[in-house]
Amino acid sequence: MLKSISLAATIAIGGLLSSSALAQQLPVAHQQQVTAQGKPLTLLGHAVKVGDQAPTFTVVDQSFKPVSLSDLNDKPLLISVVPSIDTGVCSIQTKHFNQAVEELPKAVTLVTISTDLPFAQKRFCGAEGIESMQVLSDAVWRSFGESYGVLIKDMGLLSRAIFVIDQQGKISYQELVPELGQEPNYDQALAALQKLL
Template sequence: MSALSFTCRKFVIAGCLLSLSTLAGAVDLQERLPERLSKVKAGEQQIVLLGKKAEVGKKAPAFKVVDAGFKQTELKDFKGKTVLISVVPSVDTGICSLQTKRFNTEVAKLPEDVVMLTISTDLPFAQKRYCQQEQIDKLIVLSDAVWRDFGSNYGLLIKDMGLLTRTVLIIDNEGKLVYQQMVDELAKEPDYDAALNALQQVISKS
């Protein structure tokens, strides 16, 4: 077996083990989190969300996620910056891809002290592949697959699916959650104009 083949097999095995580990963790987490019936629909069915909903006007809940290299990333890493978070169920689906591409385009127009993140529960391997294929190189794509910490702390984790519900959040440079747009249908794109106008208002006040 060549060294390259061996390395590839190691990554495949590691990915499978991580998938099993995160699935087991998600099941355990689901049993411990509060539930609420949301206004969000998947088709004709209302979805149940797990975790406590974050409140606009209050301090944004802390969270930890990982980047493509499995390096832990936390909200505090962006202290002093305005942060827009584009939350998607999976970057490998059509609507989520459109949303990610749109914000990747928009971030280039913004000041350097504004950060845009995309967060999903996709494995970091999948996110890295997607970003390379689609040339997503301006916003930061992060994974909530390891701990489901972001979804739990913001009340955005979908029960029985392990995915995040489509949302746009804005956190100002003082760490306060100032905007939350939870899309009422999983198969719909967010209102980009509303989110970007809200972001401009936050920037103008900072």
């Protein structure tokens, strides 16, 4: 147990330090304005758009096991991106997609990605009954945030977004939510996913 706590602390501190260094190296990702309570945010990384080949990334599951795009993309994939599962809107978004995946054919994959530590994600999923989709962490390498241009400068969080990726690995739908505290357009995202079936 002590070893796990030590590992979590090391990752959290390392993530904060590397986030600061990373911010100095990454390009500004988007011309589109994203705000938090009306205040502009700067997104770092490499912005993607519909039609692009989906960039590879590596995140970790709740056991700190690496998970990459190739592990998820054997069928149409919806990636729900949230700043932190411990906030109201992020919780609503994650629960909404968890319920939606139960009603969709098994021929699709839905995941949520945040920069929360896997321990927090595991606690959240247990408390909220999130069992139908994976909740993955970008806390270790910030690989997803950088590759998809959704890493918020000076916060180490991800901007709220939705990406739908087809089986050929192309981005077929994208929504970068303009205000961090707003929910995404669930209907459009799920319709884009269903078009791939």
